[in-house]
Amino acid sequence: MNTKRDEEVYVxxxxxxxxxxxxxxxxxxxxxxxxxxxCIMDILLPNPEKGKPxxxxxxxxxxxxxCCELHCPESNAIRLNYPLMWKVPWKRKETGDxxxxxxxxxxxxxxxxxx
Amino acid sequence: MDSLAEYANAGVTVKWPxxxxxGEEKEVxxxxxxxxxxxxxxxxxxxxxxxxxxxxxxxxxxxxxSGSGGPGCDHWSLAITGNPACPLTAEEVSEAIIxxxxxxxxxxxxxxxxxxxxxxxxxLEKMGAKIRDTEDEFKGAAFRDEETKxxxxxxxxxxxxxxxxxNTFKPALxxxxxxxxxxxQDRVMATGLLTEGGNxxxxxxxxMGVNVRTGEFMVFKAKATVMCTARSTRVWYSPTEETGLYxxxxxxxxxxxxxxxxxxxxxxxxxxxQAGTMIVGPCHGAAHPxxxxxxxxxxxxxxxxIPYVDRDNNVxxxxxxxxxxxxxxxxxxxxxxxxxxxxxxxxxxxxxxEMVEKGEYTLPLFADLTRMPEExxxxxxGLMVGQESKSRSTYKYYTEAGFDPEKDMLQGFQFxxxxxxxxxxxxxxxxxxxxxxxSRNVRTAYGGGLVVxxxxxxxxxxxxxxxxxxxxxxxxxxxACTGKYAGRHAAEFATGISQGDVDRKQVENEMRRIxxxxxxxxxxxxxxxxxxxxxxxxxxxxxxxxxxxxxLGLDLLEDLKWETDTRSFSTDPHKLSRMIETMExxxxxxxxxxxxxxxxxxxxxxxxxxxxxxxxxxxEWRKFITIKQEAGQVKLGELPLRYWGDLAENYExxxxx
Numbered sequence: 001m002n003t004k005r006d007e008e009v010y011v012x013x014x015x016x017x018x019x020x021x022x023x024x025x026x027x028x029x030x031x032x033x034x035x036x037x038x039c040i041m042d043i044l045l046p047n048p049e050k051g052k053p054x055x056x057x058x059x060x061x062x063x064x065x066x067c068c069e070l071h072c073p074e075s076n077a078i079r080l081n082y083p084l085m086w087k088v089p090w091k092r093k094e095t096g097d098x099x100x101x102x103x104x105x106x107x108x109x110x111x112x113x114x115x
Numbered sequence: 116m117d118s119l120a121e122y123a124n125a126g127v128t129v130k131w132p133x134x135x136x137x138g139e140e141k142e143v144x145x146x147x148x149x150x151x152x153x154x155x156x157x158x159x160x161x162x163x164x165x166x167x168x169x170x171x172x173x174x175x176x177x178x179x180x181s182g183s184g185g186p187g188c189d190h191w192s193l194a195i196t197g198n199p200a201c202p203l204t205a206e207e208v209s210e211a212i213i214x215x216x217x218x219x220x221x222x223x224x225x226x227x228x229x230x231x232x233x234x235x236x237x238x239l240e241k242m243g244a245k246i247r248d249t250e251d252e253f254k255g256a257a258f259r260d261e262e263t264k265x266x267x268x269x270x271x272x273x274x275x276x277x278x279x280x281x282n283t284f285k286p287a288l289x290x291x292x293x294x295x296x297x298x299x300q301d302r303v304m305a306t307g308l309l310t311e312g313g314n315x316x317x318x319x320x321x322x323m324g325v326n327v328r329t330g331e332f333m334v335f336k337a338k339a340t341v342m343c344t345a346r347s348t349r350v351w352y353s354p355t356e357e358t359g360l361y362x363x364x365x366x367x368x369x370x371x372x373x374x375x376x377x378x379x380x381x382x383x384x385x386x387x388x389q390a391g392t393m394i395v396g397p398c399h400g401a402a403h404p405x406x407x408x409x410x411x412x413x414x415x416x417x418x419x420x421i422p423y424v425d426r427d428n429n430v431x432x433x434x435x436x437x438x439x440x441x442x443x444x445x446x447x448x449x450x451x452x453x454x455x456x457x458x459x460x461x462x463x464x465x466x467x468x469e470m471v472e473k474g475e476y477t478l479p480l481f482a483d484l485t486r487m488p489e490e491x492x493x494x495x496x497g498l499m500v501g502q503e504s505k506s507r508s509t510y511k512y513y514t515e516a517g518f519d520p521e522k523d524m525l526q527g528f529q530f531x532x533x534x535x536x537x538x539x540x541x542x543x544x545x546x547x548x549x550x551x552x553x554s555r556n557v558r559t560a561y562g563g564g565l566v567v568x569x570x571x572x573x574x575x576x577x578x579x580x581x582x583x584x585x586x587x588x589x590x591x592x593x594x595a596c597t598g599k600y601a602g603r604h605a606a607e608f609a610t611g612i613s614q615g616d617v618d619r620k621q622v623e624n625e626m627r628r629i630x631x632x633x634x635x636x637x638x639x640x641x642x643x644x645x646x647x648x649x650x651x652x653x654x655x656x657x658x659x660x661x662x663x664x665x666x667l668g669l670d671l672l673e674d675l676k677w678e679t680d681t682r683s684f685s686t687d688p689h690k691l692s693r694m695i696e697t698m699e700x701x702x703x704x705x706x707x708x709x710x711x712x713x714x715x716x717x718x719x720x721x722x723x724x725x726x727x728x729x730x731x732x733x734x735e736w737r738k739f740i741t742i743k744q745e746a747g748q749v750k751l752g753e754l755p756l757r758y759w760g761d762l763a764e765n766y767e768x769x770x771x772x
Binding site: 016017018037038039040041042045046048055057058060061063064065066067069070071080082088089090091092093094098099100101102103106107108109110113114115 | 129130132176177179180181182185186252282302327328355356365481485492493496497498501504505507508510512513514515516517518519520522523524525526689692693
């Protein structure tokens with residue numbers, strides 16, 4: 001673990017929250033900025049480094065509509081990052097156990113989605 | 116690094132990537148100007164362009180994706196006239212809706228939607244949207260018409276609501292706008308209307324706006340203008356940390372306050388209310404509990420089913436009965452139109468809350484799709500959840516996380532709220548799928564807005580309105596149909612008139628109004644201003660309301676205006692746009708207070724409670740209160756309920772078809 005004991009520590013204002021509503025996978029993102037152009041809340045800016053994923057500059061304004069994901073030409077380049085207050089549980093009838101998106105020991109994906 | 120916080124932590128600063136053009140002017144001219152590129156705006160632009168008008172569409176975000184209906188839509192209602200599967204008439208359904216609120220509703224937009232909704236859906240299909248089960252995924256289902264492959268929802272007997280693949284809608288509308296040569300001005304936020312001579316109350320001759328990325332000032336000249344802006348949100352609450360959780364519409368809207376400044380008449384603003392709890396979510400986590408999930412089987416923690424009952428409190432024994440009218444009832448009333456919204460409980464029934472208190476049910480409650488017929492299960496958690504606005508990703512992420520509607524029960528987030536997960540209709544409600552969820556804490560969900568006539572013209576010459584900007588404006592199909600209708604009228608008006616002359620003073624005043632916050636680097640940011648407005652509205656325009664409180668509320672809003680004028684700051688065009696929309700929210704709050712003070716009575720139809728005038732809907736107050744601004748003063752007026760007269764007769768005289 002990096003304790004940063006020997007590093008200089010700088011002071012920043014609190015980050016707006018949720019700090020990271022969407023996550024880009026740099027291996028899949030081609031930096032085309034299509035998501036920047038469609039974002040309803042306009043929370044993204046093009047990355048100063050060409051070809052890199054956009055910057056999430058106004059994360060607290062995300063509407064979680066996922067239009068960035070819908071219009072992304074690549075698959076697996078963008079994922080919504082469920083915020084902590086969205087943990088709505090479901091109950092598996094046969095076990096009585098509760099589950100939710102983002103739990104510690106997740107279930108395997110449903111292999112046969114309804115549509 | 117893909118977040119600004121990481122850059123900041125690494126000591127890297129990021130330069131604003133777009134040029135800054137505060138105060139630089141750009142002029143665009145068209146015959147018809149459409150303000151707002153959501154569902155209503157796209158349809159208005161398309162229909163005006165089809166009539167030959169040169170159309171300019173101004174959208175604050177990106178037209179391909181934006182608006183409340185941008186991400187998707189799960190059901191298309193009021194598909195009546197022209198629908199071969201529906202035995203009803205537009206008149207009888209519209210009258211029933213209007214009667215259920217005893218006239219406190221918009222008969223014009225409701226009726227024209229009932230007349231044009233089905234044809235509009237077919238038109239949308241021609242543009243490339245998906246409206247039919249062409250892959251036969253639901254073959255043989257009770258809600259499927261085998262011949263047309265249309266899937267119906269809610270009332271399977273009368274088939275006037277269609278289940279649709281709404282993710283395909285907005286891209287199709289965008290493509291059609293492009294095909295018709297509509298000049299789309301994305302990332303431009305309209306801020307003010309241009310009027311002849313620069314005076315309020317005069318003919319509208321265009322609009323002004325600001326580019327939300329560069330800050331450039333835009334002047335749009337047009338012969339006719341259509342307001343298609345969203346309802347304004349963030350009036351009572353604006354915790355951005357929970358934005359995704361709360362709002363059914365994108366929380367960006369200043370609404371149609373620019374029309375207020377231009378002197379247009381509004382009504383029903385007092386219905387624009389906080390209405391109960393602020394925790395209505397998570398919409399995203401579940402889709403619309405009232406209609407997306409209807410008629411999910413509801414069970415308690417011990418697996419005991421909470422039965423659906425009909426309007427006479429008879430328990431419905433089968434799932435199929437939930438989608439059929441009660442004995443003696445011709446059809447089920449469409450959603451959102453019921454007095455259920457105002458906690459009307461049929462006499463003699465017990466609420467879920469009471470039943471829980473008596474020990475009849477154990478919390479938490481669940482939507483249990485495992486007990487439902489296979490097609491019903493798949494069409495709810497599959498098609499409906501997968502296509503409804505923001506919940507498209509719910510389907511994806513829940514499925515990835517293992518949620519299986521054949522094995523799992525989804526917990527009601529509000530443990531005993533009657534609106535959670537299709538629970539309306541359960542235990543105490545008649546088998547309508549009434550729901551108020553979407554309107555719990557947002558402003559103009561079926562609430563206040565612009566007064567319109569049978570041309571969807573506002574009280575100002577040259578200004579038309581559609582979608583949420585109309586008082587009592589409805590959901591997706593109503594936005595589409597009113598947009599289409601208003602677009603026709605705007606195009607027609609534009610053919611017989613020339614462009615107006617822009618008043619320079621009006622332009623300069625608007626610049627002064629909107630750029631003020633860019634002159635400072637510290638002070639009050641848009642969030643603090645928004646929270647200030649919210650606190651005033653929570654404390655002074657909560658429930659019940661009273662004159663003395665509301666008067667004080669207005670004084671405090673006046674103080675916030677002064678604070679804004681002297682201390683507000685915005686450090687980039689994005690924050691500037693948020694500041695401007697927050698100033699519009701302040702104006703909305705003032706309009707709500709003025710309208711609320713004007714109604715000296717309570718009303719169950721308006722969800723309006725006053726402690727100083729507690730009598731509900733006394734005869735002398737059964738009317739619309741109108742408000743408008745004249746020479747800086749608020750001018751009150753009134754309109755009779757059902758001022759629209761005979762629905763069919765007036766529609767036919769005005770529809771331009």
